[in-house]
Amino acid sequence: MRQVWITKAGRPEVLQVKDAPDPAPVAGEVRIRVEASGVNFADILARLGIYPDLPGLPAVVGYEVAGRVDAVGPGVDAQWIGRDVFAATHFGGYSDVICAPQDQVFIRPADMSAEEGAALPVNYLTAWQLVVVMGALKPGETMLVHSAGGGVGIAATQIAKHLGARVIGVASQWKHAELERLGADWFIDARAEPLEARVKDITKGRGVELVLDPNAGSSFKRSFRMLAPTGRLGMFGVSSFVNAKERDLLNVLRALIATPLFQFMPMTLINANKGVFGVNLGRMWGETDRLRRWSTDLLALWNAGAIRPRIDKAFALEEAALAHHYLQDRKNLGKVLLKP
Incomplete structure (x- = not known):
């Protein structure tokens, strides 16, 4: 897999793409081949080293992804494989492959693109x-x-x-x-x-x-x-x-x-x-049941046509530094994404 790492605190250029073996899902997890990842202002705070929940640098950040499930861990129904999904991720979202707990993964409606799915959770x-x-x-x-x-x-x-x-x-x-x-x-x-x-x-x-x-x-x-x-x-x-x-x-x-x-x-x-x-x-990750209820309510609004993310621009993983410059310069009108 390929991931964008914050190698140290500093300017956007500290972001670097690195290769690593694909992760294997453990019990209760699904593995997602990522098609789009959300970029958020919290990621900028993390890059600057002033985000309170940052696990320590170097680190891979990213709180939301969308893609397709290609593997499941023990205890997860194999019918998840092949499904188009979006997911909330507690770090690690700047990747082209990620494992996430099944409870934080949602099946995308047929009319929801991967870009829109990655723009929803945060x-x-x-x-x-x-x-x-x-x-x-x-x-x-x-x-x-x-x-x-x-x-x-x-x-x-x-x-x-x-x-x-x-x-x-x-x-x-x-x-x-x-x-x-x-x-x-x-x-x-x-x-x-x-x-x-x-x-x-x-x-x-x-x-x-x-x-x-x-x-x-x-x-x-x-x-x-x-x-x-x-x-x-x-x-x-x-x-x-x-x-x-x-x-x-x-x-x-x-x-x-x-x-x-x-x-x-x-x-x-x-x-x-x-x-x-x-x-x-970022401090609500332990409230799984509550977050799932809110997500279900939001999907109902999606199905009613009441909400639609506005995608401003997508950058390649190798352009993560440009994405951070773009967001920090307030050039966006809507969501900024990374796409493997």
């Missing part, structure tokens, strides 16, 4: 947890999503529209036309417009019921201010920790210092009638 499970499970978004409510052109932003928008909610998408101007096609109701380029003033205008001074924020630092403070009474802030990333292609611990410290503390104290939340919660799908 982005759509994260969005489901943010919007439905913890965000409790209701019909008629308004959600603001930062990085609306990213994989989670698009997934959250589609889920929110299915629920009957309104969506304000924060993204660069050049992404607005496509975000409108994907379902967003209003668009704000926070680098060119006063974000809070625009939200106040759109909501007639009330604020929004749900904000999804992957930025961290001072962005969390601003997002909290934009909440209406009973509003919820869902935090799901720390992109402000990254301001360069190499690790910058001083910038991480600045972002941590800028993170609001007083606003999130119990008495402040009580008096404001607002809520704050965090989502890290």
Whole structure:
């Protein structure tokens, strides 16, 4: 098999393709010949050596794949062999062959491509947890999503529209036309417009019921201010920790210092009638039954035509460094993939 390794912390060029023997599935596992792997911002944090769950470098990262099962381990029905699937993987997804526990593998619907399958697990499970499970978004409510052109932003928008909610998408101007096609109701380029003033205008001074924020630092403070009474802030990333292609611990410290503390104290939340919660799908791997239920719900939305990942660009395994540059430079509108 061929895998992309993070050889050490650093720029995207530290990613290297290496060969290794094909793995054999153990009890309860299936082996997948990978046709597409998802690339996520967590992979960039791992490459920089600041991702908390990284098992240590060198390492192979990657949380989601799609392909075809070609072998099964003891205790797994042989009928899995030959099935087209997608899977959630706890590292190891930057590979052309991978073994995964059967409980984390799902049969792809006939109309779902491998690219779409690889774009589902991380982005759509994260969005489901943010919007439905913890965000409790209701019909008629308004959600603001930062990085609306990213994989989670698009997934959250589609889920929110299915629920009957309104969506304000924060993204660069050049992404607005496509975000409108994907379902967003209003668009704000926070680098060119006063974000809070625009939200106040759109909501007639009330604020929004749900904000999804992957930025961290001072962005969390601003997002909290934009909440209406009973509003919820869902935090799901720390992109402000990254301001360069190499690790910058001083910038991480600045972002941590800028993170609001007083606003999130119990008495402040009580008096404001607002809520704050965090989502890290990487810490949910032990919740197998719950993740399977969420995935089943998402497949029902797929079958209803309510969700469809937008694939932006696919890179070969040998181009993994280019994929990381592309994602880190915010050039994507939708999902970035690796394809063996």
